[in-house]
Amino acid sequence: MTETLPLIPYPSGAVAMLSGSFSPPSQLSVVADPYFDTSQVLFYVREYLGMEVQEGEQSPNLIIAKAVDAMDEQAYRLEVFDQGCKIEAKSLQGVFYAVQTLRQLFLAYPSAIPCCRIEDKPALRWRAFMLDTARSFCPVGEVKRIIDIIASFKMNVLHLHLSDDQGWRIASDNYPKLGEEESGRYSKLEIRDLVAYAQNRHIMIVPEIDMPGHFTAALASYPALSCTGGPFTIPKGEGIFSDILCAGKDEALSFVKHLIEETASLFPAPYIHLGGDEIPLDRWVDCPDCRKRRKALGLSDEKALLRWFCNEMTSYARSLGKQVILYNDYVDQAYDETIITQVWNPLLEMTKSAHQIIMSDYFHTYLDMDHTLLPLPVVYRYGKQLQTQKYSSLLGAEFMLWTEHIATKEQRDLHLLPRLVAGAESFWTEHEQHDYHRFVNTFAKYGSAYLPSDAHITPKKLWNTFFIVSALARYKRRRRVKRNSRKAGIMLS
Ligand SMILES: [Zn+2]
Structure with a gap:
């Protein structure tokens, strides 16, 4: 048969x-x-x-x-x-x-x-999905639904982005004001419930507390932890904001260490993500406390201070049994070699050091992008690209959903489906078995049966939409039609 x-x-x-x-x-x-x-x-x-x-x-x-x-x-x-x-x-x-x-x-x-x-068996060991719960809060029931979806397509990691400028989504015993005035945050009870739900479905939840940048929501509650003292208001919409955690003040450092400890104790995963992306260092240049710290440590500039900060937090997390993941913005050979680098920006020079990597480059994995900019075939090809590049230290790969402009279940679904499902196949299946047309045919026929009955799936006519690809296809088709009609004309005459 x-x-x-x-x-x-x-x-x-x-x-x-x-x-x-x-x-x-x-x-x-x-x-x-x-x-x-x-x-x-x-x-x-x-x-x-x-x-x-x-x-x-x-x-x-x-x-x-x-x-x-x-x-x-x-x-x-x-x-x-x-x-x-x-x-x-x-x-x-x-x-x-x-x-x-x-x-x-x-x-x-x-x-x-x-x-x-x-x-x-899976081609990639770490098959992850990152959900940004900071920009738009995602209720527990919805996170569980996402866990159900990714587990049923054999993904095994949910990376939860829990803090950012626009929101703080996890309750803290030490710092109860964090996320207090927000539109939603997870209690410790809810986190324990989510972790257990995920574990039962072989999904490891990796928590992310982004620092020292993307930190305005925390500074709005505790302005003394900044370089200037504030006050701060929580911004709306996207952007990179100049106020970051002060690296000079001792109370700011003990604040983040307490947060790492609380987070580490809630999530059993042996990993903790500390962000480390998009950090404007201007405040550290002008801050007397940051300058004092830099001098005391004999560091040449603010980038060196950032490296010291990341290494300090990494060794603290390690003392709690956790391995740190950082985005690839600044990680270089002088960063602690146990740090796992998550490559979101493929245009930055890849680390040549011993750091393990997680690939999630924004040309292929940012599912908040419109289907016309990141169409289904491009997502599907990504797993093959990763599997055939033979990285020496590839831990795995992730699909990402940033939520500045995505707030409802319907919007999330329409961005994720079917791209996340295609991505799950491209990570799990050995590339020799990849077949885009088989995937599309199977999904078109059975996708809605395999997904929850309330899933919103992007209409098929949008899956392949990509102005360059479709323009090229149109151009080739026109040439083929011309050539064929010319041939037919010759044969007829
Ligand atoms: Zn400072």
Whole structure:
């Protein structure tokens, strides 16, 4: 059989179609190797296959076995035969991904799933989505919905941008005024709830507290932490603002260390993102405290002071068991070598040091951009580009949603869908198996079934819209038509 299974992301390994089909009964009897946490396995089956489940039957129709061969921790093997299905994996995460594949097969073939054997594993280990909750607050229920979406397409990291000039979105015990007057912030209880929800779906939440720039919202509550003393008002709309955290005042440094500690204790991920992007250093030049600090440390200029600040915070975070991620604006060889650099601006010189990198360049991953500027095929190609460039220190990649102009669920969905789904396939699937037309056909037919029923999906006519691409295509088409009609004319005459 040559049927192409309608799976997103498409499997990286071999897909073999076998003869026959499996008709799912109304109740699945499941047998799982005791190596796996049975309650988790049963949760996946109930939650994602929407089926009644029985345990330990004589003739099971879902068998979950521990893989005995050398298999990637995130990999799985799935076989559908006429009496049922068998999943093999090394970890619960692998079982979870197999269930996601099975879920799509159950949805695409509600009465009879064609028998098949699938080998699958991710091409990139870190498949992330960044949600800016600072510019526009995203309620907990909505974040959970986004977790559901990314988990069902096998992404595994949610990077939450929790603070910026325009908003502070996480409650602090030490500094209760943070985010107090904002249009929304997460309580610690809500964060713990979100983390648990994400963990159950194999999503790691990486928190970001952006510093020392993009800090106006914090300075509006605590103006004494700035170089000038304020007062400050929280700005509306986008921009880069000159008032940043003072690097000279001891209380400003202990403020951010307390925040790092509070954040680190809330999120179990071994990573913390400290931003470090777009920092105008003019205030530090004029500030007597910053000048004093620079002199005391023997630093040549404000850039050196920034490097000292980032290294200081990195070693503090490390003492709490966390590895720091920074955007690539300033990171150079003199920055702590444990820092992971997130490359958002591909025009800046790439770090030649030992830093690990996360790729999220704005030409390919900024999903807040209009579909006409960042069309679906460009997003889809990004994973292949990353997989074939052979970076020596690539940790993974992210898609980004900045929200200065995106405030509602509908606006978020229309920016994300289907681009984020295409991106998820381009990160998961080995590039040899990438096929844009297969993806578009599968998404057009089954995308709305695989997504929540209330999802807003950008109409198909907009997916490919790109003025240069479409202008080129039109030009080529016109030339082809001319050439063909000329040929036809010659043949006719
Ligand atoms: Zn200062």
